[in-house]
Amino acid sequence: MDTQSGGPHAPAESGAAVAGVRAAAVVVKDARKSYTRGGTPVLNGLNMTVAEGSIYGLLGASGCGKTTLLTCIVGRRPLDNGAIRVLGFGPGAPGSGLPGPTVGYMPQELALHGMFTVAETFRYFGWISGMTTAEIRLRSERLLKLLDIPFPDKLVGELSGGQQRRVSLGVALLNKPPVLILDEPTVGVDPTLRQSIWDLLLNETRNARTTVIITTHYIEEARQSDAVGLMRNGTLLDEDAPEALLRRYGCASMEDVFLKLSVRQQRERHGTSDSHAIALVETTPQHATPRPQDEQADVQSRPVVVDDPSLLQTRPVVLAGHSNVAPCTWKMAVFTWRNKSVIGILFALPIIICVLFGFAVGGDPKSLHLAVVNDDFTCCERNLPAFPSDCEAEDPRGLSCRYLQRINKDMFDVDDYDDVDAAQRAVREGRAWGVIHFPSNYSHSLVARSREGRDVTATTLDSSDISVWLDMSNRQVSELARSALATAALQYFEDVQRGCKGNPNAKALPMQFNEPIYGKRDLYFPDFFAPAVILSVVYNINCIYTMSGFIDDRKDGFMERSISSGVRVTEILGAHVLVDAVMMLIVTGITLVFMCGFLGFENNGSLWILIFLCLIHGFCGMFQGYFISSLFTSDFEATFCCMGFYFPTLLLSGLMWPLEGMHPLLRNSVWLLPLNLATTAIRSIMNRGWGLGSPDVRNGFLSATFWLAFFVLVTLTTLRLKKSFAT
Ligand SMILES: Nc1ncnc2c1ncn2[C@@H]1O[C@H](COP(=O)(O)OP(=O)(O)OP(=O)(O)O)[C@@H](O)[C@H]1O
Numbered sequence: 001m002d003t004q005s006g007g008p009h010a011p012a013e014s015g016a017a018v019a020g021v022r023a024a025a026v027v028v029k030d031a032r033k034s035y036t037r038g039g040t041p042v043l044n045g046l047n048m049t050v051a052e053g054s055i056y057g058l059l060g061a062s063g064c065g066k067t068t069l070l071t072c073i074v075g076r077r078p079l080d081n082g083a084i085r086v087l088g089f090g091p092g093a094p095g096s097g098l099p100g101p102t103v104g105y106m107p108q109e110l111a112l113h114g115m116f117t118v119a120e121t122f123r124y125f126g127w128i129s130g131m132t133t134a135e136i137r138l139r140s141e142r143l144l145k146l147l148d149i150p151f152p153d154k155l156v157g158e159l160s161g162g163q164q165r166r167v168s169l170g171v172a173l174l175n176k177p178p179v180l181i182l183d184e185p186t187v188g189v190d191p192t193l194r195q196s197i198w199d200l201l202l203n204e205t206r207n208a209r210t211t212v213i214i215t216t217h218y219i220e221e222a223r224q225s226d227a228v229g230l231m232r233n234g235t236l237l238d239e240d241a242p243e244a245l246l247r248r249y250g251c252a253s254m255e256d257v258f259l260k261l262s263v264r265q266q267r268e269r270h271g272t273s274d275s276h277a278i279a280l281v282e283t284t285p286q287h288a289t290p291r292p293q294d295e296q297a298d299v300q301s302r303p304v305v306v307d308d309p310s311l312l313q314t315r316p317v318v319l320a321g322h323s324n325v326a327p328c329t330w331k332m333a334v335f336t337w338r339n340k341s342v343i344g345i346l347f348a349l350p351i352i353i354c355v356l357f358g359f360a361v362g363g364d365p366k367s368l369h370l371a372v373v374n375d376d377f378t379c380c381e382r383n384l385p386a387f388p389s390d391c392e393a394e395d396p397r398g399l400s401c402r403y404l405q406r407i408n409k410d411m412f413d414v415d416d417y418d419d420v421d422a423a424q425r426a427v428r429e430g431r432a433w434g435v436i437h438f439p440s441n442y443s444h445s446l447v448a449r450s451r452e453g454r455d456v457t458a459t460t461l462d463s464s465d466i467s468v469w470l471d472m473s474n475r476q477v478s479e480l481a482r483s484a485l486a487t488a489a490l491q492y493f494e495d496v497q498r499g500c501k502g503n504p505n506a507k508a509l510p511m512q513f514n515e516p517i518y519g520k521r522d523l524y525f526p527d528f529f530a531p532a533v534i535l536s537v538v539y540n541i542n543c544i545y546t547m548s549g550f551i552d553d554r555k556d557g558f559m560e561r562s563i564s565s566g567v568r569v570t571e572i573l574g575a576h577v578l579v580d581a582v583m584m585l586i587v588t589g590i591t592l593v594f595m596c597g598f599l600g601f602e603n604n605g606s607l608w609i610l611i612f613l614c615l616i617h618g619f620c621g622m623f624q625g626y627f628i629s630s631l632f633t634s635d636f637e638a639t640f641c642c643m644g645f646y647f648p649t650l651l652l653s654g655l656m657w658p659l660e661g662m663h664p665l666l667r668n669s670v671w672l673l674p675l676n677l678a679t680t681a682i683r684s685i686m687n688r689g690w691g692l693g694s695p696d697v698r699n700g701f702l703s704a705t706f707w708l709a710f711f712v713l714v715t716l717t718t719l720r721l722k723k724s725f726a727t
Pocket residue numbers: 035042060061062063064065066067068069108727
């Protein structure tokens with residue numbers, strides 16, 4: 001503890017303890033606190049004085065505000081009004097060492113992490129209170145023996161409830177703090193062990209002049225305290241040495257004293273309405289009301305406790321220049337390593353998403369049933385006309401078969417029907433996606449149409465048309481089917497032109513689609529989706545992972561306890577960022593390797609620019625996760641908030657549909673969303689091979705940097721405003 005500027009044994013620099021006079025180590029003056037503005041006060045003008053080096057038992061019925069008072073003393077919650085001083089300093093004041101190693105705090109909840117072993121728990125809390133590893137080993141060996149915990153290498157989560165509470169007590173005692181605040185350390189512990197905890201407290205604290213405040217529901221065990229404070233409805237009814245209280249109120253037990261004081265408070269507040277309690281008071285002996293001579297005797301026998309910091313024999317423990325980033329990072333690394341199933345899912349998710357995307361999205365539909373009614377010719381292999389189709393033939397027949405040969409065999413399964421009604425019925429009943437009808441005399445009419453040019457009659461034109469009816473209820477399938485049929489028709493028309501000795505370049509559609517400048521001639525949907533999938537995977541998986549990790553850290557009050565022990569939230573966040581960044585790098589790497597390597601999506605631009613943009617987005621996702629988890633206290637709320645971000649972002653990011661197709665109002669406003677400009681940028685890099693010289697790519701980087709800075713800022717601000725995660 002070489003970094004401490006003061007310690008429990010440090011002598012006072014000024015003043016000295018006067019015989020019969022003791023300095024107050026903890027002073028609470030007129031403390032007022034309610035959880036809601038204008039709500040019922042939980043602390044209602046409470047005054048309390050705890051003599052240095054004494055054990056102070058704080059007693060009171062459940063819900064009277066004991067825990068609230070203790071959390072205010074350790075600086076986890078602020079008072080609405082009033083003042084608290086611990087070893088002469090207000091909680092959080094410079095030089096107070098509070099929150100920090102000045103106070104060893106054992107909260108009511110377990111506030112330990114089940115994934116740590118007992119030894120690791122001691123190591124972590126020892127390091128953050130400034131102890132060296134050797135000191136921690138020595139001290140924890142002793143404490144484990146005293147607290148009867150024989151399994152230093154067992155996970156805390158695998159211990160019994162009583163053993164866990166003893167570990168929690170051991171953590172509070174670990175660095176021999178000058179002030180110990182213990183919230184019900186003996187609850188759920190058998191009577192023998194309860195007594196040994198009291199013996200431990202008495203032995204450990206007496207010599208070191210440790211001041212102890214302890215709450216318990218076992219009122220009689222508090223008689224071992226030097227002083228007892230009886231609390232009810234947010235105020236202290238009385239405080240004194242147990243024997244003095246018994247004498248003063250003429251009671252045989254502390255329970256009777258408490259009852260008597262409670263009734264007195266009730267009378268003062270509401271008159272004599274509590275008949276049961278009143279009856280009890282009436283049955284107590286005459287001398288129940290304190291007599292002046294008793295009070296005088298009490299005053300003479302007990303030491304005077306003065307609120308004079310200069311008389312204190314102990315000083316706050318302040319760690320100068322101490323950083324907790326290393327212990328917090330070690331803790332995060334241990335948790336991450338222990339959570340192997342979570343790591344497994346984290347690394348498997350991008351693989352699963354990429355592989356599913358590769359196999360499930362963007363492929364052409366296969367085996368669509370097409371109902372064909374061919375009144376022109378009965379097609380079969382042996383009677384097909386020559387290729388290219390010969391217009392000079394006497395009896396040009398079977399051109400309809402040529403068209404059917406042209407259509408994509410993978411995409412369509414051709415079913416023959418006798419008439420159009422039956423074929424259309426098949427579509428209506430979901431047995432086919434479309435109907436193709438060739439009129440009788442189709443081939444003759446088509447040849448005539450080709451030969452006669454401008455002189456062709458309307459009847460010939462009608463009977464040379466192929467009629468198509470499609471089921472257009474599924475836009476993607478129908479569009480792809482229509483496009484495939486139209487493409488086949490264009491190629492077929494060229495074939496007919498050639499056969500009729502016409503100019504094969506005289507196409508049905510007077511338009512020339514040349515080699516594309518970017519992309520492929522054939523429509524290929526995955527090229528459109530792939531960049532957005534990469535970005536979305538990197539962003540969202542990291543967001544959910546960091547959000548869950550940060551909330552898990554707060555589970556059961558573990559983060560609160562770390563903060564009470566002096567860890568700053570920024571140090572906790574820093575440790576999370578360090579460890580989570582490694583996970584994010586791996587997730588990004590896996591995603592890119594699977595998309596560009598195994599699934600073969602082409603990156604036409606610079607790989608470094610692509611990686612860099614993905615990483616900035618990975619950090620963005622991480623900080624969105626921290627931000628969400630800093631806003632909420634429960635996993636449930638945070639998860640729903642995450643979903644609330646996820647779905648709108650997905651719909652508005654251009655991943656599912658081009659931004660160009662959005663309503664103009666939406667399109668003009670959603671470009672600022674985290675994934676939008678970046679999706680455009682990453683598409684430009686991968687599909688067009690653009691670099692930083694392009695405004696699209698530059699805007700993607702600017703947007704990513706802006707969002708990263710925004711999330712860092714709001715996360716830090718929220719954490720700072722909340723200071724702790726208590727209300
Ligand atoms: N975070 C909170 N938000 C709102 N109300 C709270 C909160 N914590 C405690 N309270 C309320 O404050 C009152 C005092 O609670 P506190 O936990 O301080 O009592 P206690 O004396 O420690 O009880 P117990 O002995 O059962 O632990 C209770 O009515 C409780 O409902």
